[in-house]
Amino acid sequence: MPLVPHRHCIVCGKAIEADKYYCSEECEQKMEKERKRQRNFTLFMFLMLLIILLMFWLPLLR
Ligand SMILES: [Zn+2]
Known part of the structure; x- marks a missing residue:
């Protein structure tokens, strides 16, 4: 069985050239959109966590 070096499209899974x-x-473009969405989501979660932590910390500082 010949093993030709190849990859699969990380979006749809089609076999493509190795490079x-x-x-x-x-x-x-689909992947780029998904990446941006995920980065925004991560940023959003980080900010929410920060806000929640501040809500717990601030009363203790007073
Ligand atoms: Zn594809």
């Missing part, structure tokens, strides 16, 4: 991550421009 590529996406099968198409469309999949690349």
Whole structure:
């Protein structure tokens, strides 16, 4: 069984060339959008955690 070096598109799973991550421009843009969404979500969660911690800490400081 010949093993040709290849990857799979990380968005849709299609087999692609080994030096590529996406099968198409469309999949690349989809991934970029997802990455941005996830970064925003992480930032949001971090801020919420910070606010919650402050809510617990501030009464103790008084
Ligand atoms: Zn794809």
